[in-house]
Amino acid sequence: MVYDVAIIGAGLAGLSLARQMSLELGDVSVCLIHDKSFPNPLAVHKVGESAVEIGSYYLRESLHLKDYLQNKHIVKMGLRILHTDSDGVSYKEMGIEGTPYHEAYQMDRGLLENDLYELVKNKVVIHENHRFINVEKKDGLHHIVALDQNSEQKLIKARWMVDASGRRRCLAKKFNFKTEFPLTHSAVWFRVDGFVDLNNFYVSDSSENVFKGFNRSHSTVHLMGRGYWVWLIPLAGGKTSIGIVFDENIHNARDLINQEKAFLWLKSNQLGLYNELMSKNYAVLDFKYFRRYTYVSDEFISHDNWAVIGEAKAFIDPLYSNGTDFIAYENTMVCNTIAAYLRGEETKRYIDLYNDFLSSMITSFVSCHYNSYAGFDSWYYLYAKTNMDAIFYFAYHCVIFMNNKLNELDFLCDSLKIFSPLQESFHKFLNYVKSEDFKLCQKKAKDFIPLGPSIEAMMNRDIICENNNNESVMKLLRDNLYVFERLVERVMKGEDFENIFYPPQASSCLEDEPSEVANWRYGAFYPSPPLEAAQ
Ligand SMILES: Cc1cc2nc3c(=O)[nH]c(=O)nc-3n(C[C@H](O)[C@H](O)[C@H](O)COP(=O)(O)OP(=O)(O)OC[C@H]3O[C@@H](n4cnc5c(N)ncnc54)[C@H](O)[C@@H]3O)c2cc1C
Structure with a gap:
């Protein structure tokens, strides 16, 4: 046959x-x-x-x-980023403070x-x-x-x-x-037989804490530090996946080479999690090491x-x-x-276009991570990067896929004309947040940062067009480009993120219909109409 x-x-x-x-x-x-x-x-x-x-x-x-x-x-409660202190108790947190707008899963x-x-x-x-x-x-x-x-x-x-x-x-x-092997990142990964619940070891009764009483443990949790992050992913059946991901230019791969060393490393770098694992004495189900996992053929x-x-x-x-x-x-x-x-x-035509499309997608994702781990001990850097990386992701790739536009080759070709300046703007942002200029203009950021009013309202809510005809989807892409470029301009001017990501109108508009959110995005927030600017 x-x-x-x-x-x-x-x-x-x-x-x-x-x-x-x-x-x-x-x-x-x-x-x-x-x-x-x-x-x-x-x-x-x-x-x-x-x-x-x-x-x-x-x-x-x-x-x-x-x-x-x-x-x-498990239906996931979004991404939750914690910046932890060496005492294993104090922390700062960023995440959504409600159910995510688009369902995602822990599998x-x-x-x-x-x-x-x-x-x-x-x-x-x-x-x-x-x-x-x-x-x-x-x-x-x-x-x-x-x-x-x-x-x-x-x-x-x-x-x-x-x-x-x-x-x-x-x-x-x-x-x-x-x-090509463009990044120097490696990871170790293991699962424990038990539900490692963030609510047991990182809790705060601060009046600023907007996440109090919210079920944070179904999020993908990232514990961040210089040159690394640690993931906690709850799995069905009461198990938890734990991974330590690090840049080999900053952390020595030999320090994490086996389970025993990885736990010692956690003791030095993530004391809160280490203490929780030790106190519950969870069985470790497996252990795997991915050395320099990045490659692109x-x-x-x-x-x-x-x-x-x-x-x-x-x-x-x-x-x-x-x-x-x-x-x-x-x-x-x-x-x-x-x-x-x-x-x-x-x-x-399919093959040529799809090859170009995927390679430009890969280029943006590589740039997003290139030399980025060094900044993970800066809360202000994480604030800017988490917001802008997510907004970039929602602005184009989500819109194309979630409106089923991959099969429409003419549309896809036209959309790349929007992707190109979007990507350029993203690269400007990525270079800026790694620069001395950015370090010099850092301001105090809140300890508890809700991402709903910024990422969700700014870009994530409306990614699926009610009428997914080409005109509506193209308009959405153009609008997204407009918003993204304005955000990058404002970040690069050194404006305070509290003003950029949380304009005063945001809270009153969030409960409104998507069209009102659009008004907020383009009208109240940005004075000039996006179409004129972007066309
Ligand atoms: C550290 C790390 C963390 C990650 N975290 C996430 C995450 O949180 N979310 C996410 O979406 N992705 C994540 N990924 C990526 C995810 O792991 C991959 O996207 C996914 O596993 C790839 O699936 P695959 O089917 O391509 O490969 P695999 O799952 O490896 O499947 C390939 C299969 O091919 C079989 N095979 C191999 N050789 C042969 C052969 N010669 N003949 C026949 N069969 C063969 C193997 O048995 C295997 O089952 C992560 C990756 C890494 C390295």
């Missing part, structure tokens, strides 16, 4: 692509070649547990998993992959315990060779081949892709009918939990290209 598509690797990227194709491409024939068997063991040793808006939208809407995610995983990866497997196993052929070892192109088809556990060879023929083999990067090795979809997705393509940085976002974008672009191919259409 000749398959339309052969996918190598049944991890999150491969399984979700198989599900997406079976939902969107009718009677397409797909096979998955996977080197292990299902179900995954409980300690599956996988990261990627926290999803944000794009990845969550993809799982919920494109893969039709809304009820499943709500029932079997147990082993469970999610097992359940995706159950969903696709009757729709696609799954060659379990078969390890991809080689591929040749013959007569216009990929002849893929996989080995089973007894070293027996299986030949699988397919019109398209998609590499979803994660960090093993089967095709990158086979075809010798050019690969320069191939995505080839004119020779193959593609690379998920970590087989690239991984940049976990700070904003964007791994599943990239899977969402890549899978949808690959699915659209193969759909066009199966309809007998010319695929060149």
Whole structure:
């Protein structure tokens, strides 16, 4: 048999692509070649547990998993950033102070992959315990060779081949892709058998504390310090994922090389968390070390009918939990290209545009993280960066994906004309906050910073257009560009963030309809109308 598509690797990227194709491409024939068997063991040793808006939208809407995610995983209470003092008790906090506007999830990866497997196993052929070892192109088809556990060879023929083999990067090795390693970040990661509840060890009865009484423990919690951050992600079943992510230019990788050392490191750097772990004596379920995890290979979809997705393509940085976002974008672009191919259409335009699109997306994410960890001990830097990074994310990439615009090539081309100045403005901001000028103009920031009135009201609420026709979505993108550029100008003028992110009109408009929020964004807040300015 000749398959339309052969996918190598049944991890999150491969399984979700198989599900997406079976939902969107009718009677397409797909096979998955996977080197292990299902179900995954409980300690599956996988990261990627926290999803944000794009990845969550993809799982919920494109893969039709809304009820499943709500029932079997945890609905996330946004990102919560804490700047902690060395006494292990005092802290500052930034986060949303209500339910997030767009639902996102904390996912147990082993469970999610097992359940995706159950969903696709009757729709696609799954060659379990078969390890991809080689591929040749013959007569216009990929002849893929996989080995089973007894070293027996299986030949699988397919019109398209998609590499979803994660960090093993089967095709990158086979075809010798050019690969860059732009960041010097590393991580250790483990899970404990228990619910590590922030409310037990970082609480404040300060009158300024806007988060009192709010269920913060379902957030993705980041404990920040110079050159590093520590994540806490609650998982269904009462477990907690804990990761220490650091820049090797600032922290010595040898100090975290095993579980014992990682705990000693926590004692020196995050005493509050260390004391909590020690006092509860949680069992540690697994431990993994990712040395210099960032890489980007320069191939995505080839004119020779193959593609690379998920970590087989690239991984940049976990700070904003964007791994599943990239899977969402890549899978949808690959699915659209193969759909066009199966309809007998010319695929060149899809492939060229999607390759450009993904590479510009990757460039912005790399710039966002480049040399950024050194500033994580400055509350003012975190204040600026968290707000602006999030607003940048919502301004363009969320709008395109969550209004289902990836399949509209003319629209996508036009939208890149907006993305280009947006990206330029973002780069200006990123350079500025690393500069001496920024250090000199730092002002006192509040200890408890609500992100709802800034990020949500400024950019996040209206990302899905009620009428997602091209005109409405393009207008939203232009407006977002206008707002973003004004924000960058004001940050670079050294204005106080309290004025920039929280204009006096904000609180009275937040309860109003989206159109009123738009008025606030463009009218009361910014005197000139955005369309004139941006067109
Ligand atoms: C430190 C860290 C933290 C992260 N945190 C987050 C986060 O909070 N949120 C988020 O969204 N993302 C996060 N990510 C990214 C996330 O882990 C990845 O996006 C995701 O796991 C990639 O999935 P994948 O399917 O591409 O790869 P994998 O999950 O690795 O799946 C690849 C599969 O291919 C199989 N395979 C390998 N070789 C072969 C072969 N030769 N033949 C057949 N099968 C093969 C493997 O068994 C494996 O199951 C994080 C990444 C890191 C490094």
